[in-house]
Amino acid sequence: MTRIAVNGAAGRMGQTVIETAADRDDLEVVVGFDVEAGEVDGVPVVAEDVAGALAEHGVDVVVDFSIPESTLPLAEACVEAGVGLVVGTTGFSDDGLADLDVVSESVPLLKATNFSRGIQVLQRTVREAVRALDDYDLELMESHHNGKVDAPSGTAKTLLEVVQEERDVEPVYGREGHAPREGDEIGVFARRAGDIRGEHELILAGNDEVLSLSHHAEDRAVFAAGALDAAAWLSGREAGRYEFGAVVDA
Numbered sequence: 001m002t003r004i005a006v007n008g009a010a011g012r013m014g015q016t017v018i019e020t021a022a023d024r025d026d027l028e029v030v031v032g033f034d035v036e037a038g039e040v041d042g043v044p045v046v047a048e049d050v051a052g053a054l055a056e057h058g059v060d061v062v063v064d065f066s067i068p069e070s071t072l073p074l075a076e077a078c079v080e081a082g083v084g085l086v087v088g089t090t091g092f093s094d095d096g097l098a099d100l101d102v103v104s105e106s107v108p109l110l111k112a113t114n115f116s117r118g119i120q121v122l123q124r125t126v127r128e129a130v131r132a133l134d135d136y137d138l139e140l141m142e143s144h145h146n147g148k149v150d151a152p153s154g155t156a157k158t159l160l161e162v163v164q165e166e167r168d169v170e171p172v173y174g175r176e177g178h179a180p181r182e183g184d185e186i187g188v189f190a191r192r193a194g195d196i197r198g199e200h201e202l203i204l205a206g207n208d209e210v211l212s213l214s215h216h217a218e219d220r221a222v223f224a225a226g227a228l229d230a231a232a233w234l235s236g237r238e239a240g241r242y243e244f245g246a247v248v249d250a
């Protein structure tokens with residue numbers, strides 16, 4: 001039984017992780033962390049002394065869906081307590097990402113910008129398509145709920161990285177005015193509206209055809225389930241940096 005703590009426990013994803021975990025018998029959420037102390041679905045939520053709470057509740061792995069400014073001190077508490085960390089939070093600066101690399105020298109750390117299995121497959125499909133259609137125009141779009149604070153989404157950035165590993169394209173973030181396509185560029189567009197759970201699409205256009213590769217999440221439970229799978233998989237592993245692809249392939 002993997003004992004899990006959730007950071008950002010009172011947020012949209014934190015609550016969904018706690019609800020999703022209640023239906024599983026391989027793990028248990030024993031404590032949550034958030035800005036204010038309280039309770040989510042019977043799980044106690046504390047607001048201070050994270051390292052102390054990790055030890056007190058015998059936590060094996062923390063699942064984090066919060067903001068980067070919260071993840072980094074949390075990661076230090078994980079190092080202090082010798083606890084693994086699954087990071088779902090997006091929007092890190094380059095320095096923040098480098099700090100997480102340092103943390104993974106001391107504890108097992110698995111970070112993914114998207115914990116749905118479909119997006120893992122999309123990443124692999126995007127790589128193959130960009131390789132095969134190497135002179136087609138590329139455009140990347142994402143849509144999310146109106147409460148999302150970072151743009152473009154972490155998933156869009158990951159898809160862009162996959163594209164750039166295959167092709168030397170320059171991102172153009174939105175277009176306005178006189179803005180013709182120049183050189184090998186990729187337009188990147190972010191929409192924010194309603195409660196869209198998460199939509200991503202890459203189009204490859206050329207030679208009288210358009211290939212559209214897209215994914216949409218129907219419920220936050222898909223991300224919660226993937227993050228919990230990652231936490232169960234990570235528990236007991238050596239310090240180091242791990243990828244969600246390994247969980248999907250296990």
Ligand SMILES: NC(=O)C1=CN([C@@H]2O[C@H](COP(=O)(O)OP(=O)(O)OC[C@H]3O[C@@H](n4cnc5c(N)ncnc54)[C@H](OP(=O)(O)O)[C@@H]3O)[C@@H](O)[C@H]2O)C=CC1
Pocket residue numbers: 007008009010011012013014033034035036065066067069070087088089090091112113114115116150154223
């Ligand atoms: N990897 C993936 O599959 C997915 C990643 N995400 C990412 O997860 C993150 C959270 O998303 P979402 O749940 O929608 O956001 P929410 O704003 O709903 O939740 C974030 C929670 O973190 C809390 N928080 C802020 N500061 C701290 C702190 N110092 N310590 C503890 N808790 C804190 C917030 O409290 P308060 O509101 O009081 O500030 C809030 O309750 C985002 O970066 C998002 O992009 C989302 C879905 C899937």
Ligand SMILES: O=C(O)C1=N[C@H](C(=O)O)C[C@H](O)C1
Pocket residue numbers: 090113114115144145148152153154155156197198199
């Ligand atoms: O904030 C969200 O909701 C989501 N964030 C992640 C991202 O930034 O890619 C993953 C998912 O699309 C939902």
